[in-house]
Each structure stands twice: as C-alpha cells, then as structure tokens.
Amino acid sequence: MTVLASFDLSRTPLRDVNRFLHRELGDTTHVRIERPDGAHSIAVGLDAPVRVDVDGHAGYYAAGMNKHATVVVHGNAGPGVAENMMSGTVRVKGFASVSAGASARGGLLVVEGDCGLRCGISLKGADIVVGGSVGSFSMFMAQAGRLVVCGDAGDALGDSLYEAVIYVRGEVKSLGADARFEDMTDADLTAVAGLLAQAGLRHDPREFRRIASARSLYHWNVDANQEY
C-alpha cells in the first residue's frame, strides 16, 4: 500500500523535508516534493527504500549519497546529482549539469537528456545511463562501474580510467590518457542491453563502442616523460 507525503518547498524549509526523509518516514512509501525551484541538496543522504518525486528542477547534489531510495527529478538537475550514491535509483527526466554521479559506488543513475562536464568522474561502482550526450572529461579517474552514453561524448573521455567501462553510441571527440577503444564482446552486448532496459531506453547494443583502460598508468612510468 502506498502511503504518500507531500511537501511544498516554497512553504516548508528544505531542512525539515530532509529531516523527514531521514528520521520521520514511518510507513511513508512515497514522497512528493513540489516547487523545488532549483534548491540544492534535495533528498540527500536517504537510507530507506522510499520513492521520491521532485516535481521540477533541482539544484546541486540532488539525491546525493543515496542509499536504497528511488528518486525521480521531473526536470533538470544541477551539479553532482547522485554523487556518492551507494544504491537505489536516481532518474533525471531532463538534463544534468556537471559531475553527474561523481564517485557513486552503487545503484543506477539515469539521465534522459544530456550531461555536462565530468559525468561519472571518480566513479566507484555505480551504473550511469545517459540518453543524450556527455561533456568533456567524463569518467575522469573512474575506478569501477559502467557508463552508457546514447549520444556523443566530448574531449578526454575516460582520462586515467581504472577498471570502469564506458559504452558510447555516438561520436567521441577524443579519448583521455590511457583510455582506448576495445572490441565489444558478448558480455558487453548483454551488459549494454541490460542497462538500456533498466533505463527504459531503446537502442541496439551493437551500435555502441567500448572504451576501457589500457592500464599503462597503473604504475608510474618515467619513460612516458609525462606525455600521456
């Protein structure tokens, strides 16, 4: 049974809304946040399997450090949406600004539109699916996890990657240090198909290319003369 709670952020202070989400959920299974008007830190630090709908645009760090919850932003999201997410799902119906999913360790972030710079920077295990394109420096120093980009990618994609993997359907302006294209395996096709299905996006996985680390920076190499 769905138990709904609603807040109007133009009337209720954000601090009270977050406190409710942290400490006073009780039997509530669904929270609707109206008139967010780009407020920062909406629904951060959640630690329960609750659904939160944000009816409008969110500012910085929407659903930051999420655990278990499903958060849907019915608009655009500012920098750092779902940063350091541990589990759960965060969906942005519009566009996301810089650093989407930064350092996220688990869960799924879906951005139906485009993402700005540094999407998936420092990623540590989460999955990110972007319906549109991603900006430059995306997946910088990403350690684990997967990024699926249905559109194009900007400059320096995957710079200094560790074990994270990127799949891009469109053009890649340039790869970053130590990132390289690799052949798609059956496992990659299955992974992309699964992620697209979770995101509710319909594309042929065979249209995607795989980018991963060449692992040549895993140990500092003096002979590279810093010309990576």
Added chain:
Amino acid sequence: MKIQREESWGYDARTLDYIRHASATGLYEIRGLGAKRRVPHFDDLLFLAASLSRYPLEGYRERCSTKTVLGTRFATKPIELAIPITIAGMSFGSLSANVKEALGRAATEAGTSTTTGDGGMTEEERGSSKTLVYQCLPSRYGFDPDHVRRADAIEVVIGQGAKPGGGGMLLGQKVNPRVAAMRTLPEGVDQRSACRHPDWTGPDDLAIKIRELREITDWEKPIYVKVGATRTFHDVKLAVHSGADVVVVDGMQGGTAATQTVFIEHVGIPTLAAVRQAVDALEDLGMKDEVQLIVSGGIRTGADVAKALAMGADAVSIGQGVLMALGCNSDAWIRGARDDGSGGEHVRCDDDYAALGAAPGYCHHCHTGQCPVGVTTQDAVLEQRLQPPVGARRVRNYLKTMAMEVSTIARACGKQDVHHLEREDLVALTVEAAAMAGVPLAGTDWVPGR
C-alpha cells in the same frame, strides 16, 4: 699534501645526492614524513611569562583548564575535548589497522579526537575512538554516507601542508587486498589520490557542498575545512565564507605517507607564518571566536602547542609526532608487552632499516610499506610489530605530557585557561620569526613590518 675539505654551500652533500640520484635514475624521489629543511618555526619564539608585571599561577596545582570546544558556529553538536591537542588525519593504507586502533585508543584515553584519512573509516578506528573526525577528500576512497552519519565531525580536505595542490599517492606495494577493496581499486596498483574534488570547484561550490553535508547530518556535526598553508589569509577567509565551523591550517612541515620530495621541501609556507595569517583572516572577518582554528604541521612538543595557542589557534593537530611516539625511527620494536602496553622485549631492527637504505633516526621510507617498526605498513608480518596496547600507551603518554607542558606554561603566564595564552606573551628570537609571527624581537618592541 693537505687535502682540502671545504664543502660547497651550493653543492653540499644533500644536493650532490640529489643530482646523482636524478642522473642515475631519471626519477624524482618520493618519500614519506615532512620537510627536513630548517625553516622559521615555533622554536624561534619564547614565552615572556610572569614577573612583576604579570601574576603567575602555581606550577601544577592551581586549576588551569585545557578543555577545548570545536564547531560552535553552526553545528548543533559541537565537539568537546579535554585537551587542545588532536590527532591528524592519516589514512588506513598508509598506516596499519593496528596503528589506527592504537591512535583511537590513545585519543580516547586522553580525551581528544582522532581523524580518518584518505582510505575511509575502519571498524578498528571507529570502535576505538570516542571522538572521530571523518575526512571528505578529493579521492573519496571508501567514502560512505553511513560513515558520515557515524562520525562526530566531517573534515573537508582541500589540501595538505606537505603537498598543497598535489593530491597524493599510495604506491602499489602498500595496496593489499583489504586496502584495495576499501578503495575500489585493483591490488598492487599505484593509487593516485586526486588533487581536486570531483563534485565541486571553488569556494562558491564548496559552500553548497558543505550545506549538503549539513543536510545529510541534519546540521548536527561540525564541518571542518582543511587547507595546506599557501595563500593562507585568503584561503581561511574563503573557508569561513564557505560556512566552515572549524578551519584546519596545515603548514609545510606537515607530514605525508608518500609525496615527491620536491613538493615536501619547496611548496607551501611554514606553520609559523601560516598561523598568523590564519588568525589575521579570522580577526579581519570578526570571526575569531565563532570559527575555531586548528593548526598543524611540525607540532612536536608542549611548547609548540602552547605557542600555537598563544598565536591564536584553538587547537593543534599532530601527525608525525604521534608516529614518532608509536616508534617511528626507533631502533627496536616491542615483543611480548603486557595487556596494558607496558613491558616487553626490545627487538632491534637495524638490519631492516639497512635493507631499505635507511637507519634509525633517518628513515622516511613510509612509501615502501616496509616500515621496520610496523607503523607505516600493510605487510602482514611487519604490522604485528606494533600492537595496539603498546601504541596506545605510548601515544597517550605523549599527549598527556604535552598537555601538562602547555598548562605549565599557561600557569607561568598567569592564565587559568590554556586558551587565554596570547600573542602578547611571546617574543621572537630571530627577525624572520618576528616578522612571520607578528611578535616583537626579544628585548625590543620591534615587530618587523609594523
């Protein structure tokens, strides 16, 4: 024929070693600990204490408070410490789990806080630390909202005195399975700790980041901002504008687990200069009593602590000093100590130092992971050389000694509270120290630049 032995100032033994190493390897040196060069420091200051013009308190009997409260600006649960000496952030990875447990136990017994580091929070550390500060670093290795909630304060690390602007590294030899799992990286790989945070850039963003941390913690926990000492006056102001409850300023003498020597010796400013700039910034903003200042970088003794407080710090933070207390650079480790950490047999380890190309008293090989006394290692055998009870006892004694020294000096200066020590109680031994600290040259009323 007489052999001339006049050493060149410009090409002394140290410089020759550097050139020979560079020419032989094509590699810059990476090492641990802090700056070895002589820079103006707290040693260059003296206390005036009381005489006819000031009235002292009796040496150790009259009450002199060392209580220290941090995080009173916005946090609803500020931290209360028994002494103004805290333990600095040092990572699990650079240090063993035994050491982290020992530090937590020592801090708890001394009534102070310890701090996590670049590698996340271990259960050993949380379990043994009554008051634990949780660092939020650029790498976000192991960063976990559950740990945010379990922490007593959050420290957003912008930089470190040993390497401001430089990020960090943990060489592959220290990355054992547990460290790798905590950091979500493969075993044995050199781990870069990023020099920039992934989700914010600049002070305006930092203000929003701090508010996110406050929202997550329901505004309960103090938020510290730590900066490596460079443009300290401006950085402290920006940290305050960003909403910090506490600003931590780490001078160039601060230590590191592994960084390029060129960074350690040539980047940043001395702690003495930094603390004065930090206090000037707080006073300029009218925030001296609202935002607390913690100073670190080369604090070794009770005298250093007292001088930092007199300069205007609210507390100090110590890293290398506690490593030395644990046994760093000792010629022996302890086997078979009693449960309270006393007793035991001293086991010499000169050969282990020699195998590293070092010797007791000269070692800075933390980066190798082969610490002969079991402090900065992840090696399963070596880490057993430092057992938590031994480490806890040593560090507790060290903290206790320094706290007593601070209050002894404070009493001699006529203060009933160590936080009443003031710049007026100090003079400088050198022109440089006088200029940096903003106190008169001893025997004069001359403050250079004023």
